[in-house]
Amino acid sequence: MKNQTRRRFIKSSAALMAAPAIVPSSVFSKEGQPAPSDKVIVGSIGVGDLGRRHHLKNMLLKNPRIEVAAVCDVDRDHRDLAARDVWETKKKKVGVYEDFREVCERDDIDAVLIATPDHWHALIANYAMQCGKDVFCEKPLTYTIDEGKKLVQTARRYGSVFQTGSQQRSDKRFRLACELVRNGKIGKLKQVDTIIGGINPGSWQKPATPPSALNWDFWLGPAPYVDYAPNRVHYQFRWFSSYSGGKMTDWGAHHNDIAQWGIGADGSGPLKVKGKGERHPNGPHDVFFNFDVEYDYPDGVKMFCHSGPIELNGVKIDNGVMFTGSDGWVFVKRGKIEASNPELLKTEFSSGDERLYLSNHHHNNWLDCIASRERAICDVEVGHRSCTVCHLGNIAMILGRELTWNPEKEEFENDAQANLLLRRPMRSPWTM
Amino acid sequence: MPETKEKEAPPSQEQKLIDQLANSDPGKAYQAYHALTEKVTSAGDPGKEAERERLAKVLAGALNATKTVKERRGEKQVPRYNEKVRGELARLVSLIGGQQNVEAISKAMNEIDAREAERFALDRMTDEKSTASLIEFAKNGLGPDFRIGCINALGFRQGKEVVGALTSLTNDKNAGVRQAAFNSLANQTDPSADQAFAQAIAKAQGRDLLALQMYRVRLAGTLADAGNKEAAKKVCQAITADKRALKPQQKAAKIIASRLG
Numbered sequence: 235m236k237n238q239t240r241r242r243f244i245k246s247s248a249a250l251m252a253a254p255a256i257v258p259s260s261v262f263s264k265e266g267q268p269a270p271s272d273k274v275i276v277g278s279i280g281v282g283d284l285g286r287r288h289h290l291k292n293m294l295l296k297n298p299r300i301e302v303a304a305v306c307d308v309d310r311d312h313r314d315l316a317a318r319d320v321w322e323t324k325k326k327k328v329g330v331y332e333d334f335r336e337v338c339e340r341d342d343i344d345a346v347l348i349a350t351p352d353h354w355h356a357l358i359a360n361y362a363m364q365c366g367k368d369v370f371c372e373k374p375l376t377y378t379i380d381e382g383k384k385l386v387q388t389a390r391r392y393g394s395v396f397q398t399g400s401q402q403r404s405d406k407r408f409r410l411a412c413e414l415v416r417n418g419k420i421g422k423l424k425q426v427d428t429i430i431g432g433i434n435p436g437s438w439q440k441p442a443t444p445p446s447a448l449n450w451d452f453w454l455g456p457a458p459y460v461d462y463a464p465n466r467v468h469y470q471f472r473w474f475s476s477y478s479g480g481k482m483t484d485w486g487a488h489h490n491d492i493a494q495w496g497i498g499a500d501g502s503g504p505l506k507v508k509g510k511g512e513r514h515p516n517g518p519h520d521v522f523f524n525f526d527v528e529y530d531y532p533d534g535v536k537m538f539c540h541s542g543p544i545e546l547n548g549v550k551i552d553n554g555v556m557f558t559g560s561d562g563w564v565f566v567k568r569g570k571i572e573a574s575n576p577e578l579l580k581t582e583f584s585s586g587d588e589r590l591y592l593s594n595h596h597h598n599n600w601l602d603c604i605a606s607r608e609r610a611i612c613d614v615e616v617g618h619r620s621c622t623v624c625h626l627g628n629i630a631m632i633l634g635r636e637l638t639w640n641p642e643k644e645e646f647e648n649d650a651q652a653n654l655l656l657r658r659p660m661r662s663p664w665t666m
Numbered sequence: 667m668p669e670t671k672e673k674e675a676p677p678s679q680e681q682k683l684i685d686q687l688a689n690s691d692p693g694k695a696y697q698a699y700h701a702l703t704e705k706v707t708s709a710g711d712p713g714k715e716a717e718r719e720r721l722a723k724v725l726a727g728a729l730n731a732t733k734t735v736k737e738r739r740g741e742k743q744v745p746r747y748n749e750k751v752r753g754e755l756a757r758l759v760s761l762i763g764g765q766q767n768v769e770a771i772s773k774a775m776n777e778i779d780a781r782e783a784e785r786f787a788l789d790r791m792t793d794e795k796s797t798a799s800l801i802e803f804a805k806n807g808l809g810p811d812f813r814i815g816c817i818n819a820l821g822f823r824q825g826k827e828v829v830g831a832l833t834s835l836t837n838d839k840n841a842g843v844r845q846a847a848f849n850s851l852a853n854q855t856d857p858s859a860d861q862a863f864a865q866a867i868a869k870a871q872g873r874d875l876l877a878l879q880m881y882r883v884r885l886a887g888t889l890a891d892a893g894n895k896e897a898a899k900k901v902c903q904a905i906t907a908d909k910r911a912l913k914p915q916q917k918a919a920k921i922i923a924s925r926l927g
Contacts, residue, residue, distance in 0.1 A: 339876065364880040366914030391887050392918045438692045458753070458783060517696035633707045651710035651761060657822070659789035661782065662815030663842060665849065 274604055277304035277329075277337035277346045277367075279358055281316035282468055284372065285349030290316055293597045294347065295323045300601070304329040304337045310447035332449060334358045338365040345604060348372060349399075351471045352478040353457050356381035357666055359396075363388045368395040368604050370597070373487035374479065375617035379625050380657035382618030383644055384666055389614040397600035397610040398617025400491040402568070404596035408492050410579065411557065411566035415496040417587045419578055421561030423535050426493045429542035429551045430485035432523045433473050435514035439463040456660035465518070473519035480521025483624040485553070486539060490627075491612075491620035492555045492566070493537055495590070500616050503623060503641040504529035504537065511631030527627035539627055547574065629655045680705065680721065684728045687751040699754055706761045722762045726770035729755040729784075745777055753783025760787035768795040775803065781812060789819035797823050801831045814846040821850030829856045836862045845877055852881035853888055857897035860885060864904060879905070879915040886922050895926045902926075 278290050285307070294300050305316035305328055313330050320328045331337050337346060338361050345368040348358050352374055359371045363385075375398050376382040389396050402408045415423055441461030444450035450462045457476045460466070471477040472484050479486075494500055509527030513520055522541075529537040543552035547563045554567030562574035573579050583589060593599035593611040603610045622644070629652055630637050638647040646652040660666070677685070686698035702725075709718040731746035745752060752774060759767050771788050775781045785803070788796050797820070804816035817835060820828050832854070835847035848866065851859045863882045870878050882905060890898035905911050905919035 335873075339873070364883070364914065364918075365876075366912075366917070387887060387891075391883060391922055392914060393921050458786070513700060515697065516693035518692065520696070520700070632703070633710060634704070635711055648712070649710075650763065651707070654761060654763070654790050654792075659786035659819065662785075662811045662818065663846065665818035665821060665846075 272605075273299055273301045274368075274601055275301050275303045275342055275344045277306065277340065277343045278302055278316065279306045279334045279337055279346050279348045279362075280350030280354070280372075281305050281307045282309065282312050282349070285347075286312065286316050286319065289347055289349050289370075289372075291319055291323075295320065297597060297601070299598070302326075302328055303343055304331060304340065306331040306334050306337045308332055308449040308452040309445075311445075332452065335361060338362045338367055344368060345370065345395075345600075351453075351467075352483065353377045353471075353476070354455055356385055357456060357664060359385055360388050360666055363392045363394040363396070366392065368600075369614075370397045370399065370600050371617070372399040373491075373617065373621070374483035374624060375487070375614070375621045376625070377477075377479070378655075378657045379622050379644060381666060382621055386615050386618055393607070394614075395600065395603045395607065395610060396614035396617075397596065397603070398612040398614065398620075399596070400487055400612050400617060400620060401596035402488050402492055403495065403591070403611045403616075404593040404599060405568070406594065407566050407569075407571040408495075408555075409590055409592070410581075411555070411564045411571055412492065412496040413583065413588070413590050414564050414573070414578055414581060415557045415559070416498055416590065417583065418559075419562075419581055420557060420559030420564055420574070423497065423533075423557060423559050425558045426496060426535065426537040427544075427546055427551075427556040427558070428486065428489035428493050428537070428539045429544060429553055429556075430481050430489055430539065431553055432541040433481055433519060433521070435516065435523070436465060436470070436473055436519040438518050439465050454661070456658075456664035458661060473521055475520045478521065479624055479628045480519075480523070481541060482522060482525065482527075482539070482628050483621065486624035486627065487617075487621055489553075489555050490537075490539060490623040491616070494616075494620050494623060496555070496557050497531055497535055497537070499531060499641075500619060502532075503619055504531050504626065504639055505641070506530040506636060506638055507626045507630045508636035509539075509627055509630040510634070511628075522628065522631050525627070525631060527630060529623065529626070537623075539623075678724065680724045681728070684725070684747070684751070684755070687754055688747055702754075702758055703761075706758050709762065718762050719764070722759060722764055722767050725755055725759045725762070726767050729759060729770050729774050745774075745780075749779040749783075752777075752780040753786075756780070756784040756787035760790040763791055763793070765793050765795045767791070768793065768799055771796075772799040772803075775799075778808065782815060785812065785815050785819065789815075789822070792823075797825065797828065801827060804831060804835060810840045810842050813840075813843055817843065817846040817850050821853045824855060826856075829854050829859060833859070833862055836866065841874070845874065848878055848881045852884040854885070855888060855892040855894065857889055857894060857900070860897075860901050860904065867908065867910065875910065876912060879911055883915050883918045883922070886919060890922055890926060899923055899926055 281290055294302050302320050305313050307313040317328055317330045320326055346362045348371040355371050356376045359369050362369050441463055444462040507529050511522030511525035514523055525541045527539045546556045549565050554565055556565045564573045591611045599611050633652055637649055637652050640647055683698040683702050687695050689695045709721050729752055732743040733746045734741050735744050756771055771784050775784045788800055800816045800819050804813050807813045832847045832851045836844055838844050867878050886898050886901040902919040902923035906916055
């Protein structure tokens with residue numbers, strides 16, 4: 235927060251010089267509370283269901299280290315409700331915006347939290363970083379692999395602090411599972427299975443006039459133009475391939491992220507991928523709903539991503555991550571961790587053991603890093619590489635053949651058609 | 667001898683599926699699109715060059731197919747398939763690639779209704795012909811939005827022709843076109859691109875100024891990533907010396923410069 239604090243300090247100093255010499259007590263820290271000058275000023279971009287309910291109301295407004303200065307959404311109802319939430323909680327009026335660029339361009343804002351539909355994540359995050367903002371971006375971080383590469387470039391060039399919203403890394407159970415695996419407590423790692431669930435087929439709806447509160451053209455943004463239908467927006471967008479990679483990226487961005495952590499492949503990835511996926515035969519949801527994808531990692535480690543449910547090592551699983559080693563297994567999901575030998579879960583790690591990045595609160599880790607300028611637990615490259623695993627799975631299913639991936643070059647080898655799918659053309663004027 | 671009428675060949679399976687793309691039942695059209703996608707992706711398998719060529723011919727033929735409609739003043743040739751179908755056909759063709767298919771897409775782009783989807787297809791194709799076609803549409807296409815889309819696509823390509831076209835487009839009459847040209851120019855590994863930035867930044871205001879500064883930082887990063895350290899350093903120095911450069915861009919230029927050694 236060094237630069238931002240200094241900037242705000244200069245601004246507030248100038249204001250103080252122009253004002254009577256009465257300093258509001260609120261400028262100074264109350265016991266246990268950060269001084270206003272130490273707060274991170276945040277713009278909340280995308281305040282629909284997840285952005286408003288989870289991030290704004292439960293995280294941002296409840297966090298004493300954050301001050302919300304702006305809310306932004308292409309749906310007027312969403313942004314107005316979000317502004318009301320801030321008023322009711324903080325008795326403070328915030329800037330209300332339709333266009334994310336106006337939020338990013340505000341000098342007084344330090345950071346943005348992005349919780350828009352997936353096809354917008356990278357564009358907004360990239361713009362925000364170029365405006366000097368630190369970023370918290372919901373998962374899946376990107377819509378294509380190329381977008382992720384660009385986000386990493388921008389973050390490194392601008393020195394941005396970036397947190398991807400794959401918050402399982404800030405959960406002690408997932409960390410324990412990965413530490414057990416990384417330290418050989420289940421023997422040599424042989425196989426990882428991620429089980430992430432399927433989706434329903436949806437139903438066709440006739441094109442309709444968009445609600446007056448919704449800027450449909452802006453909602454579509456870089457995606458191909460189609461007429462509005464109510465089941466394309468808000469939560470349902472996930473099941474349309476023009477906006478998302480389906481469950482593969484939606485939940486894959488959580489569990490495949492944990493697989494990458496356990497394997498130790500952050501900053502890298504698999505070497506081969508093949509998979510079979512099934513789309514609902516009549517649409518309209520056109521992402522894969524039923525799938526099994528197989529990845530080859532270095533050292534002979536296999537990873538399988540299933541829509542599930544399946545039974546592995548005697549455990550019935552509809553969601554979670556199973557690590558299987560030569561001497562045992564560990565299974566983890568939200569709220570639950572199990573192991574072939576329950577004693578493993580009481581492991582006391584020694585000083586020689588490899589310990590993983592410790593974060594017990596995803597948002598606070600981001601705030602800590604904004605202050606320290608260290609990388610967050612789910613830094614942009616972590617988010618990008620985990621999302622890459624998901625995109626690779628989708629591309630392998632689209633093409634229906636085994637693909638060889640070069641994680642260093644981030645390209646497929648000897649497959650021009652596969653490489654065409656690393657990026658998407660965007661609707662004018664959007665580009666990245 | 668009575669005249670024998672040559673029998674028309676029965677429509678191929680692909681042709682039936684192409685016709686089905688236009689079905690008013692969206693579920694049936696959806697099935698056809700995914701069946702064709704499977705054919706196209708399967709033809710991408712190594713060693714299936716002949717199948718790729720055959721399929722591309724069928725799809726490109728359909729993309730350019732016309733029908734005759736009667737008008738008050740006579741007859742007119744119009745595309746046989748509607749906007750949605752042509753957009754889908756273009757996407758399918760683009761997954762096969764091939765210089766000969768660029769012509770089919772470029773021709774189709776002269777019809778205004780589906781040209782954005784067809785531009786997407788050209789954007790995906792990476793050969794010289796598609797680049798030349800994009801340059802032509804960027805310079806002389808109808809309407810700034812469409813031209814901007816073509817210019818954005820050029821941002822993913824390299825080469826003297828691309829740099830030349832983009833540099834000339836930085837002087838276009840339309841402000842959006844000019845900005846798009848700078849944006850794409852920032853991805854070029856040719857250091858001469860910076861001259862245009864220096865001149866434009868001196869005159870720019872508001873969001874245009876911010877955008878140009880962002881692009882200029884990206885140009886420095888592009889040059890650095892391409893191994894052209896000296897040129898990257900010069901651009902970074904120019905940014906840090908520019909009194910109008912904003913703090914994030916000044917900081918970024920320093921970071922990039924510090925990594926150049």
